[in-house]
Amino acid sequence: MNEWQVTTVLSQFRHSTSARSLRLGLAEPFHGLPGQHIDIRLTAEDGYSTARTYSLSDVRETRTIEVTIERADDGEVSPYLVDVVEVGEPLEVTRAHGGWFTWDERDPRPVQLIAGGSGLAPLMAMIRSREVSAPMVPFGLVYSLRSPDRVLFADELRQLMHRGRMPVHLAHTREAPADDPRPAGRLGGGELAEITMSPDRDPTVFICGPNGFVEQCAAAMVAAGHQPGRIRTERFG
Template sequence: MSIDDVAPTATTWTTGRIITKELPTPSTVRLRMHVEDRLRHWPGQHYLLRLRAPDDYTAQRSYSVASDDSDPLLELLVEKLPGGEVSEFLADVAEVGDVLEMRGPIGRWFTWDVRTPALCLVGGTGVVPAISMSRAARHAGRPDLLRILAVGRSPDELPYDDELHRSGATVAYTRHSTGTRPPGPPTASEVAPLLDGIELAFVCGSSRFAGLAEALLVECGLAPDMIRVEQFGATG
């Protein structure tokens, strides 16, 4: 993978056509889309999706990209939130072939250059940018540059659970025990060994998760200026 030193950021709206739609869990929808005039993206960037009603009322939300730049389609995984105007439409109404207004890629702070040794400490649907980073690392032939610690309630509820395991990620379930680990959040003893040689850490998840994860990294000796945090919530 060869990308410029400055992450691209789109300034104009375009359209994307839904090519495939899946519901991997009751609370998520995975879309793979063909985006017109698509710009190259760095792992960690996101897109804005905008819905427009017949009366011209609009609603828009931001979603992280799961695909890497070499993928011919753009992949998004969206959590269906109760009362979420955009997420409920994407999960329950949108169909293959539908065309949506989109703008992206967006974001420069929470991006990985596929060169710097990094750790992703991510939770729930916050695993999405880590998936993009992992795919980019594999495409570049440098999976050794990225470590992932993903946290979810159970295997059935953690997005991309199978792919995370195949990529060698460390997975912690908070409500599910495995043969080697009881249920519970990650501990300092689990995180500390993953920081050896790391120059940058990415934290992504809910505001509560992000706060706990950042504090855990600092407790394990990582300097705060080496940590990049992205939080999500009901309003994006």
């Protein structure tokens, strides 16, 4: 049974017209693991309540956490979190949960991240934690998104690339930047094999995104020679 606590929205960052990150101050501190998620509950004046699960995008501190939400136009919770809630207002949340789709900073093996859309959120928690606690562990990211105006964490990803901290491959599926040598289109299995770590390096592969995207990428990685047991997936939709 979930135990709820009231948090306070400390700050917000808008990534696009449909997505933003909220940093929440915790009344009861906890340590979340990179890749875990929390439930957020909204309660109306008439007593009706509903909750949804959102991945943590930053778990480096114990007194604050960050969630990154993309609006689902038919959703009951995400439109409020993206467009309505303001800094200083309360939100009810659970403690972090989920244990399979997590990265252990003590594991020295390479890590290959593959994100589709807002599936970047839990992978960003892994990237940020790695920079603090295990900067020598090799990481790589493939990030599939519809168009340049939908990118999440654009400045951080740019800095990671410019500083040579990790290879980052952006794959725009519907509209690509004018200077992008890659034309817009979905990731194919052959392309994914070329831009991800070789199975000879035995990386842990984390894939997060919409259902179909995750299934396609997981199958492509197995076809490329990665062991199924080394592939961890989280999906939505």
